Structures are given as structure tokens and as C-alpha cells.
Amino acid sequence: MADTAAAQEFDILILGAGSGGYAAALRAVQLGLTVGLVEKGKLGGTCLHNGCIPTKALLHTAEVADSARSAGKYGVNATFESIDMGAVNAYKEGIVASKFKGLTGLIKSRGITVIEGAGRLTSSNTVEVDGTSYTGKNIVLATGSYSRTLPGLEIGGKVITSDQALQMDSVPKSAIILGGGVIGCEFASVWESFGVDVTIIEALPSLVPNEDATIVKAFERAFKKRGIKFNTGTRFQSVEQNDDGVTATLEDGKTFKADLMLVAVGRGPATADLGFEEAGVTMDRGFVITNERLHTGVGNIYAVGDIVPGLQLAHRGFQQGIFVAEEIAGLKPVVVEDLNIPKVTYSEPEIASVGYTEKAAKEKLGEDKVLTQEYNLAGNGKSSIIGTGGLVKLVREKDGPIIGVHMIGSRMGEQIGEAQLIVNWEAYPEDVAQLVHAHPTQNEALGEAALAFAGKPLHS
Known part of the structure; x- marks a missing residue:
């Protein structure tokens, strides 16, 4: 300093x-x-x-x-x-x-x-x-x-937070992750790639619950395919630890055993x-x-x-x-709402999003005032080259601008810059469709989704 x-x-x-x-x-x-x-x-x-x-x-x-x-x-x-x-x-x-x-x-x-x-x-x-x-x-x-931790859940020994997880000098054989949000899913992704048998426990009905429902379903399928296990919709009750590891018990009586438990229930x-x-x-x-x-x-x-x-x-x-x-300094800067700030979950696959989810848009504008368009990465050349699946989903106001962009796939976080501009500048699909996206890039997927929304699909 x-x-x-x-x-x-x-x-x-x-x-x-x-x-x-x-x-x-x-x-x-x-x-x-x-x-x-x-x-x-x-x-x-x-x-x-x-x-x-x-x-x-x-x-x-x-x-x-x-x-x-x-x-x-x-x-x-x-x-x-x-x-x-x-x-x-x-x-x-x-x-x-x-x-x-x-x-x-x-x-x-x-x-x-x-x-x-x-x-x-x-x-x-x-x-x-x-x-x-x-x-x-x-x-x-x-x-x-x-x-953060949960009331009554003490951190120590084989019950750790991300702070201790970042300092580990060995790879556990198995791990329970309490919390299926961004932090929990990122560590689950790392540890599965390191050869760890991972189980996520999430009290809410799905992993990454703040993301668009279509993206959540694709994400959960991808995690299952990778062998990452998860139990959703039931609250955690207690954990016991001994020389052999930890045993976590849920409110419905289910138990899970592992070498350690990562508490990833958010930050306070x-x-x-x-x-x-x-x-x-x-x-x-x-x-x-x-x-x-x-x-x-x-x-x-x-x-x-x-x-x-x-x-x-x-x-x-x-x-x-x-x-x-x-x-x-008196410059009167423009207020940026949280809704228009991009989010990325840096797991495999990555999730990148900005703006309204389909559900939130319909709640705000009405069921008949919201349109969506999806583009499957199977049609994207660069995605096929690097071996990823996934999709891009656009949410727009009927006869209006794009108000949400949601993406899933390897490295899709790198596309969030253009998505953030699209939403914050209130671009219409027809506006984005005119832009030239270099080929072959994953960035083309955004352009392809907009082309389809504008009524002139190319590779879909």
C-alpha cells in the first residue's frame, strides 16, 4: 500500500x-x-x-x-x-x-x-x-x-466457505456444496473437472434460480451430463463431521456424505x-x-x-x-439500474444474461406483450469447433425493443458486452440484424437470434 x-x-x-x-x-x-x-x-x-x-x-x-x-x-x-x-x-x-x-x-x-x-x-x-x-x-x-452462513451452521473443520476453498492444498474425493447459486455452481464446475464427486444442495426449486427458466433447464441438463449431482427444493437441516468427513441432513430426512461441505449461500x-x-x-x-x-x-x-x-x-x-x-464532482451521471447490469456464471457451461427474463417481462408488461426468440448453438460454426452446445434467447417487448438477452454455452460470457449494449440502448431486433458479426465466431449467435426475430433467419 x-x-x-x-x-x-x-x-x-x-x-x-x-x-x-x-x-x-x-x-x-x-x-x-x-x-x-x-x-x-x-x-x-x-x-x-x-x-x-x-x-x-x-x-x-x-x-x-x-x-x-x-x-x-x-x-x-x-x-x-x-x-x-x-x-x-x-x-x-x-x-x-x-x-x-x-x-x-x-x-x-x-x-x-x-x-x-x-x-x-x-x-x-x-x-x-x-x-x-x-x-x-x-x-x-x-x-x-x-x-455468509446459515443460522446455527458454524464454519470450521470440514465445513468451509469459498475463502477456505480457495486455499486448499489438495483435491477432495467428494464434496457437498450448500447453495446452487453462482458461487456454488462455479466451485461445483471446478471440482468436477478436478475429479471430485460433487453434490449440490439448493433449497429453491432450481439451480441458478435468478436466471431465465429456459437457461436454467439447459444448465441443469448440462450439469447432469457432466455428472454433477444436485438436490433442489428441500432445505438443509444440519451437518455432522468426523474423521471420515461430513454428513448433511435435509429437512425431508435425506442425508448426503462427503469429504467436506462448502457453504455457498451468498454474501452478507x-x-x-x-x-x-x-x-x-x-x-x-x-x-x-x-x-x-x-x-x-x-x-x-x-x-x-x-x-x-x-x-x-x-x-x-x-x-x-x-x-x-x-x-x-457535479457531473450528474446517468443512473444505471441493476436490471441492465450484465451477469455471468463462469461455470462450464457459462451463463451470461442482462435485462428481463421472460417471466419477469410478462409479469411487468402482460403475457401478450412479450415475444421471445431462441437460437441453438448447434447452428453456430465456432461453437461446433470448440465443442459446445447451448443457446441464445432474446426477450422483446411486442413491437418494441429487446429487453433481455440470455445465453448459455462454453465461453458465452465473452458475448455479454454486445448483449449489454443491445439492452441498454433499447435496440430493436431489426437494428441488431443489420450489424455484421464476424464468421466464424460465437458472437454470430446473437446476430442469428436477431435475424430470426426480424423475420429473416439465416442458419436457423
Whole structure:
């Protein structure tokens, strides 16, 4: 980190240097504002050190392992022997260290004052860090999130969270994953590729329950084909552990045994005992309540990232951090709704989506006001080359723009950029159909779906 602050008063004082906090800091100094950035851990927060980057490194290792297993199909003489977790961790930690070094250098080069230590909000314009008070004309709360557990479910021993899962030095033979959302499914995907016998337990009726129903069905079929087992629709009751592993019991009496259990039931806001409520900030179950412009209603205090109700995504944090810096500078930035922020589940296959699901669109607009169009990746040349199945689904308002894009297949997350533009710019299928998509690419699948929607299908 940079040297501890010499100055004690700033235009913006930011509590937390994760995705939202450091994005706000970088944009603020670009706008000529002085910035104090308080962080008790490492610059970059959860995403860089315990989330996005290390988990995606593991997912890439899993992809390489799967490629080695299937190499013969492509005429490559190779064999898969085993996973060397020492080497895997060295690779993962090297990526993290490189990104951390780059971020630290960037923060320092921009003249941002980094204040090392545990910060606590003490008034509408002051933060105390290890006994020293710092003042900000504006305060930005960006303290991030932590791995949640269930009431009465203690973490320890063979019951772990993603924090411990990222530090494992060996591959278990079997694992139970409690939670079938993004985190749970990503680890399930990694571990199955590593040779682990995986079972997911999800209380809701399906895996990835926030995605479009068509995508969910395709995803569950793909997981079954890979050999990943899952039990949905029944709540977890208890877990016991001994020298042989863990036994999880559901409310219906079913039991599952494995070497360990990963608790992946979501992330909670890291706001406890930080002085927010005492300063008058409105809270709800630990989350900071703001208006649409991310202001808390108290003094000049703003909040960004995982502590604000809604999607807990690093790129949402980046967007909100930039937004708040520009808001404070008087630039009046455009509000971006969570609905129009892209989501990706980086499993095999990947899910990428933005905008309304078919169900949500019909609930908002009416059953007869929503149209959908699907394009099967079987018709896409590049998808056939890399050996993936899947589909692209577009949701549009009748006689109106595309309001939702939902995709599943290997590497489909790379297509979310155009999908996000389509939805946010309220493009009509006829608009997208005019665009030229390079051949052969998976990106063509978006164009093909739009062509079909516009009444002129090519490869479907």
C-alpha cells in the first residue's frame, strides 16, 4: 500500500478499497478531487484476493484439465494424469500478485492517499482509523461483503466457505456444496473437472434460480451430463463431521456424505460495528439504504458496492464508484439500474444474461406483450469447433425493443458486452440484424437470434 496519510482532510474519504472504493478513488482524482482511501486489508478487496480473480483462475485450470482429457477427440496425443494443487495455487497466486502490484502502483501514481487500518464512521464527515480521525467533505462507504452462513451452521473443520476453498492444498474425493447459486455452481464446475464427486444442495426449486427458466433447464441438463449431482427444493437441516468427513441432513430426512461441505449461500454486507447506524445511516438487515443516486440521506455520505441492496458484482461496484465520484464532482451521471447490469456464471457451461427474463417481462408488461426468440448453438460454426452446445434467447417487448438477452454455452460470457449494449440502448431486433458479426465466431449467435426475430433467419 501507499504511505499512511499525512493530510487528514480530503474532498472524498472512502471507507473500503475494494472494487467500488478504489474505482471511486481513481475517478475522483481524475476530476481533481483529493482522496483518502481507508483499507484494513489489501487494495482490491474480495474480488481481487478472495473472489473474482482467484476463482476464475481455478476455472481456467479446470478448462485446461477438461481439454487434456478430451485432447484425443481433436487429434492431439495427450493424457490427463492428475491435478497438482501446489502448482495450481502458484499459478492462481501469481495472477493475483500481478494484479495487486499493478493496482498498488496505479493508486500510488494517481496521488491517492491510502490510510492503512480499520476505519469506523464517527460522524457525517469523519472516519476514525486506529485512533486517528480523518475528515472528508464527502464520505463514501464501500466496505464490501463476507461469506455468509446459515443460522446455527458454524464454519470450521470440514465445513468451509469459498475463502477456505480457495486455499486448499489438495483435491477432495467428494464434496457437498450448500447453495446452487453462482458461487456454488462455479466451485461445483471446478471440482468436477478436478475429479471430485460433487453434490449440490439448493433449497429453491432450481439451480441458478435468478436466471431465465429456459437457461436454467439447459444448465441443469448440462450439469447432469457432466455428472454433477444436485438436490433442489428441500432445505438443509444440519451437518455432522468426523474423521471420515461430513454428513448433511435435509429437512425431508435425506442425508448426503462427503469429504467436506462448502457453504455457498451468498454474501452478507460487511457493515457491523462500523458506526453507520450511530451516524444516522438507514440500515436494513445490514445493508445501507440509499436513493437511486447512492446517497444515504445523511450529510454527504454515499454508499457503493455489495453493501447496497442489489446485485453483488464487482463490475456493479466499479460502475457505482465511478458514478459517485462524478456525482460529487457535479457531473450528474446517468443512473444505471441493476436490471441492465450484465451477469455471468463462469461455470462450464457459462451463463451470461442482462435485462428481463421472460417471466419477469410478462409479469411487468402482460403475457401478450412479450415475444421471445431462441437460437441453438448447434447452428453456430465456432461453437461446433470448440465443442459446445447451448443457446441464445432474446426477450422483446411486442413491437418494441429487446429487453433481455440470455445465453448459455462454453465461453458465452465473452458475448455479454454486445448483449449489454443491445439492452441498454433499447435496440430493436431489426437494428441488431443489420450489424455484421464476424464468421466464424460465437458472437454470430446473437446476430442469428436477431435475424430470426426480424423475420429473416439465416442458419436457423
